[in-house]
Every structure is written in structure tokens, then in C-alpha cells.
Amino acid sequence: MQLIDGKLVSAQVKQEIAAEVADLIAKGGKKPHLAAILVGHDGGSEAYVAGKVKDCEDCGFTSTLIRFDDDVTEEALLAEVEKLNNNKDVDGFIVQLPLPKHISEQKVTEAIDYRKDVDGFHPVNVGRVSLGLPAFVSATPDGILELIKRYKIETAGKHVVVIGRSNIVGKPVANLLMQKAYPGNATVTVVHSYSTDIKEQCLSADIIICALGRPGFLKADMVKDGVVVIDVGTTRVPSTETKSGFRLKGDVDFDNVAPKCSFITPVPGGVGLMTRVSLMKNTLLAGKKEIYK
Ligand code: GUN
Numbered sequence: 001m002q003l004i005d006g007k008l009v010s011a012q013v014k015q016e017i018a019a020e021v022a023d024l025i026a027k028g029g030k031k032p033h034l035a036a037i038l039v040g041h042d043g044g045s046e047a048y049v050a051g052k053v054k055d056c057e058d059c060g061f062t063s064t065l066i067r068f069d070d071d072v073t074e075e076a077l078l079a080e081v082e083k084l085n086n087n088k089d090v091d092g093f094i095v096q097l098p099l100p101k102h103i104s105e106q107k108v109t110e111a112i113d114y115r116k117d118v119d120g121f122h123p124v125n126v127g128r129v130s131l132g133l134p135a136f137v138s139a140t141p142d143g144i145l146e147l148i149k150r151y152k153i154e155t156a157g158k159h160v161v162v163i164g165r166s167n168i169v170g171k172p173v174a175n176l177l178m179q180k181a182y183p184g185n186a187t188v189t190v191v192h193s194y195s196t197d198i199k200e201q202c203l204s205a206d207i208i209i210c211a212l213g214r215p216g217f218l219k220a221d222m223v224k225d226g227v228v229v230i231d232v233g234t235t236r237v238p239s240t241e242t243k244s245g246f247r248l249k250g251d252v253d254f255d256n257v258a259p260k261c262s263f264i265t266p267v268p269g270g271v272g273l274m275t276r277v278s279l280m281k282n283t284l285l286a287g288k289k290e291i292y293k
Helices: 006-026 043-059 074-086 105-111 123-131 139-150 170-177 198-203 254-260 271-287
Strands: 033-039 062-068 092-095 159-163 187-191 207-210 227-231 235-238 246-249 261-264
Touching: 006 043, 006 139, 006 271, 033 043, 033 074, 033 271, 043 062, 043 271, 062 074, 074 092, 074 105, 092 271, 123 170, 139 170, 139 227, 139 271, 159 170, 159 198, 170 187, 187 198, 227 254, 254 261
Parallel strands: 033 062, 033 092, 159 187, 159 207, 207 227, 227 261
Antiparallel strands: 235 246
């Protein structure tokens, strides 16, 4: 069993990005600039955005954080999105989700210029990914593919089971793994809450991507020997052993599943860190105008 080390790979990718930025600047270019809009003071969102600001520093990017109170109107938020769309100095930006209930996340996502949509959530980017065209790929699926690449895991002709059908993980990762590319060319099955044969599907899987948000869901009796397991779950569970009072738990019963695996990602230290670094990859692509002129 080999542990897929998201900490190591994400640090490597970050270093590669920083080297490319230094090169860009040496050639007279400008630092990539990522802006983030944060509404309210949700603990999880604050932590995510703080992580993104730090990643920008590590990569040599400029970052701008724009804050609004919880009671900001949809109109005011959309006006800020429009300002960022038109700000030539900003290469890419994100609106941290979730948003308060009185604001439509769909409307805000669609208001973002797809050429600056480094989250890869805009329908144009989602559509282009499914067509196999150059696009901003959303961060978690991109992070998963980067890990598969760096560990040279074969995907062609393999049976991949994706557990979960969310718009930001399950659907796009399934789509990417069936593209005519590497990683890709896989036979992909997506199972979800209405599936009646999850265990049978998993038992025939060469690669399982677990993204349903139920701690410890994937058990040892659901996987065959030699399987590759990618755990996308990051549920906060109470813990007396940490300062914060919680710890992250994945969707995989790690201790019992790991001995049967050829490769497995830990939680924490797996996909989560790659998700962060993929946003930086997209910001660099946006800065270099590599996908959209
Ligand atoms: N909230 C949790 N993850 C994400 C993310 O990747 N992007 C945005 N915009 N909001 C999030």
C-alpha cells in the first residue's frame, strides 16, 4: 500500500508555480492577481479564504480580499462582481460559498466573467470541461487528477466508481475521467443516494473516488484487493485532541480499507491540500491568459 501524499505533492506544485511566476516577472510580466469576495463571518469560509491568501503569498501572487456583511444585498454583491469583471488588474476571482440564503449562488456564479472564473463553476467552464475543451477545471477534480498523474496511476480501461454526484466534485471528476486523455479513458460509474448496488459497483472498481460527505462510509468489505482509493470527504467531527475542538474525517474507513489498497489518500493530507493548490494553478493560467485571451 502506498500513501498518496497530498502535502508533498501540493508543496511541489506550489514551488513550480512560484518558479514560473519568478520567471514571468524576470521577463517583465506582472504577478498573477487573485481576488476573493467573502460574505459574512462563517468560520469555515474564513479559514478557507485565509488559506487562499496565504497560498497566494507562497506562489508570489497578488491577492485582494473583499468583505461584505451577511446582510449585503444581492444587487450590491452583483455590482462588486461586475467591478471585478471589468478590473483589468484582476486576473481571476472567486466568491466564497456558501452565500446567505437571500442571495442566489447560481445568479452570482453566472455573473462572473467565465474568463476570470478560476473556481471553474461558471456554466461555460463546466460545459467546456465536459466537451474536453481548454477551460478552468474546478479545483477538487483538478487536484484529484494531479495526484493521479504525479503517482502515474493508470486510468485507461479501468473501472472508476465515483460515489457522489455533486456539481463541484462527482459530476466533473466523472466527466474528466472519461475524456480521451490521460488521466481519462476510464469506464466511469457514478453512484449516489438512490443507487441500489453501491457495494457491488465498488467491489468491481479499480479506482474509487469517494465524495459523498459521510464519514467512514467506504468499508473494507466494499473494496477489492489492489484498489486505488481517493477520499474527498472532509467532515468536521468533534475531537478532544485538537485545539479547535474538531478534526477532519474522510469518507473512507481508512484503517481497515488501507491494507487492501495499492494507493490511498489520507484525510487530512490528501485531496484537500491539492484543492487549494489547483486554485493557484488556475490563477496562474488566468494571469498568463493561457486559456482565454
Ligand atoms: N466553499 C467551499 N469550497 C469552495 C470553493 O472551492 N470555492 C468557493 N468559491 N467557495 C467554496
